[in-house]
Amino acid sequence: GENVEQHPSTLSVQEGDSAVIKCTYSDSASNYFPWYKQELGKRPQLIIDIRSNVGEKKDQRIAVTLNKTAKHFSLHITETQPEDSAVYFCAASIGGADGLTFGKGTHLIIQP
Amino acid sequence: DTGVSQDPRHKITKRGQNVTFRCDPISEHNRLYWYRQTLGQGPEFLTYFQNEAQLEKSRLLSDRFSAERPKGSFSTLEIQRTEQGDSAMYLCASSLAEGARTEAFFGQGTRLTVV
Numbered sequence: 001g002e003n004v005e006q007h008p009s010t011l012s013v014q015e016g017d018s019a020v021i022k023c024t025y026s027d028s029a030s031n032y033f034p035w036y037k038q039e040l041g042k043r044p045q046l047i048i049d050i051r052s053n054v055g056e057k058k059d060q061r062i063a064v065t066l067n068k069t070a071k072h073f074s075l076h077i078t079e080t081q082p083e084d085s086a087v088y089f090c091a092a093s094i095g096g097a098d099g100l101t102f103g104k105g106t107h108l109i110i111q112p
Numbered sequence: 113d114t115g116v117s118q119d120p121r122h123k124i125t126k127r128g129q130n131v132t133f134r135c136d137p138i139s140e141h142n143r144l145y146w147y148r149q150t151l152g153q154g155p156e157f158l159t160y161f162q163n164e165a166q167l168e169k170s171r172l173l174s175d176r177f178s179a180e181r182p183k184g185s186f187s188t189l190e191i192q193r194t195e196q197g198d199s200a201m202y203l204c205a206s207s208l209a210e211g212a213r214t215e216a217f218f219g220q221g222t223r224l225t226v227v
Contacts (some may be wrong), residue, residue, distance in 0.1 A: 004154075006154075032214065034215065034216070036218075042220065043116075043203070043218040043219060043220045043221060044155065044203070044218045045218070046215055046216070046217065049215060089154045089155070091154070095214075098143070098145075098160060098167075098168070098214075099145075099157045099160060099168055099170075100145075100147075100155070100157060100216065101157065102154030102155050102156070103154055104152070104153055104154050105152070105153070105154050
């Protein structure tokens with residue numbers, strides 16, 4: 001089955017700096033890669049996703065890049081703000097949101 | 113709130129008891145998923161439905177677990193003879209599988225504690 005590795009497990013950045021979280025996947029058939037943000041005690045919320053027919057997608061301060069050859073994808077957050085502090089999960093699946101395989105998460109800490 | 117809703121939010125039960133959780137998806141969504149999340153880990157896929165049909169089950173879903181979606185709307189997840197290892201957050205998600213729109217939206221979860 002699919003295996004998703006996520007790094008780092010904890011990331012601390014100064015407010016205003018950029019943050020990058022990286023994930024690798026094992027199944028070359030995976031074609032859908034969402035990112036979820038989860039604040040303490042709350043539900044995971046979809047923040048951005050990318051499909052295998054594109055290499056990059058941006059939404060304001062958030063961007064995701066995908067390298068199908070290397071089987072890795074990354075989340076980039078620019079101009080970080082205190083409200084960006086949360087746990088971020090990457091995931092992968094074949095054919096959309098069915099049976100998502102999640103990484104173990106990255107705890108992003110924004111230092112004031 | 114017109115998102116995915118789950119009930120109850122918290123459940124404490126004694127080992128060996130049966131528990132049932134309910135999930136109400138976003139109304140027009142035809143797919144419904146169950147995940148389990150333990151502390152410090154990402155959600156783990158358990159099973160999913162398209163309308164009332166259960167299409168996939170993870171090997172994590174032992175024979176003590178059963179899920180139903182009888183009318184293609186709400187779903188229930190039952191755990192029989194609970195064990196301490198079942199303690200976790202049980203998350204439900206739903207999506208509309210239509211063309212390129214396949215994003216899954218999560219509920220707030222049911223936190224199960226088995227004592």
